[in-house]
Amino acid sequence: MTNLDIIDKIKSLAKEKDAVILAHNYTRPEIQDLADFVGDSLELSRTASKLSSRAILFCGVYFMAETAYILSPDKTVLIPDPYAGCPMADMITGEQLRRLKGEYPGAKVVCYVNSTAEVKAESDICCTSANAVDIVNKIDSNDIIFVPDKNLGSYVSKMTGKRLILWQGYCPIHAMIKPEDIIRIKQEHPSAKVVVHPECSEDVIALADAVRSTSGMLRYVRETDGKEFIIGTESGILYRMKKENPEKQFFPVRRDTICVNMKKITLEKVLNSLEKEEYKVTVPEDIRIRALKAIERMLT
Ligand code: 13P
Numbered sequence: 001m002t003n004l005d006i007i008d009k010i011k012s013l014a015k016e017k018d019a020v021i022l023a024h025n026y027t028r029p030e031i032q033d034l035a036d037f038v039g040d041s042l043e044l045s046r047t048a049s050k051l052s053s054r055a056i057l058f059c060g061v062y063f064m065a066e067t068a069y070i071l072s073p074d075k076t077v078l079i080p081d082p083y084a085g086c087p088m089a090d091m092i093t094g095e096q097l098r099r100l101k102g103e104y105p106g107a108k109v110v111c112y113v114n115s116t117a118e119v120k121a122e123s124d125i126c127c128t129s130a131n132a133v134d135i136v137n138k139i140d141s142n143d144i145i146f147v148p149d150k151n152l153g154s155y156v157s158k159m160t161g162k163r164l165i166l167w168q169g170y171c172p173i174h175a176m177i178k179p180e181d182i183i184r185i186k187q188e189h190p191s192a193k194v195v196v197h198p199e200c201s202e203d204v205i206a207l208a209d210a211v212r213s214t215s216g217m218l219r220y221v222r223e224t225d226g227k228e229f230i231i232g233t234e235s236g237i238l239y240r241m242k243k244e245n246p247e248k249q250f251f252p253v254r255r256d257t258i259c260v261n262m263k264k265i266t267l268e269k270v271l272n273s274l275e276k277e278e279y280k281v282t283v284p285e286d287i288r289i290r291a292l293k294a295i296e297r298m299l300t
């Protein structure tokens with residue numbers, strides 16, 4: 001079967017099964033082209049909470065599909081590959097967070113959406129990279145625990161002026177980007193604007209013109225004058241940037257910043273997922289109810 005045949009089959013099956021296909025900005029180009037909606041974590045959560053379809057087929061990593069299920073437990077939520085995980089989300093467990101909370105009684109807990117349902121259930125409020133600064137700004141407490149991303153946490157701390165108790169998790173893909181990479185590529189393209197994701201380290205962020213979520217980056221390059229942009233995040237974002245701005249030029253800080261988990265979602269697996277209605281993503285009801293509160297506080 002050619003890719004075009006697979007795409008045709010996916011589209012007719014999705015219609016027949018009343019499934020909406022959501023995809024993250026880092027997924028493969030053919031998956032982004034196929035999806036009904038492509039976005040960052042916040043946009044995908046908002047979209048998932050409003051859909052009226054019977055099923056959601058989530059092209060992204062596991063915690064994203066889990067979030068969709070937490071918001072819409074009446075829907076069948078499918079992920080084409082159940083092993084498409086996020087290593088950062090697995091850097092803290094519910095038990096570890098409970099212990100940390102024990103050390104800081106009364107502290108409010110903010111968890112990055114890149115976390116398991118169990119960690120969300122232990123948190124007061126969720127955030128994504130798009131709204132983390134606003135969320136922390138609104139919290140009225142002297143003690144704020146921020147998990148699991150130390151880099152997003154230290155960026156938020158700087159932007160809000162609040163001291164945060166940080167878990168030492170990080171994204172291994174963004175951790176590949178070093179200040180010397182930015183310095184080198186800036187020398188090659190001196191007039192380019194540098195935009196990076198807040199999962200990058202503090203010393204990388206210090207060299208950037210702008211810090212944005214993935215969809216924030218897309219808006220930034222669209223709305224900013226200038227023809228050249230240096231992009232510090234997972235390479236999958238470049239496809240949409242080039243497609244939406246054919247007159248501009250984009251240079252990845254590094255070419256090897258590839259999230260293998262995002263790339264596990266292929267056309268063949270999407271087709272299989274729809275045909276067999278696998279792999280169904282669910283969350284135990286007691287955890288879902290508590291995680292939902294943290295997500296709803298973020299969305300309202
Ligand atoms: P965004 O919410 O910015 O799309 O980020 C998700 C992610 O996993 C970044 O590594």
Ligand code: SF4
Nearest residue numbers: 061086087171173259
């Ligand atoms: Fe997780 Fe990093 Fe991949 Fe995003 S890019 S899904 S944070 S491993």
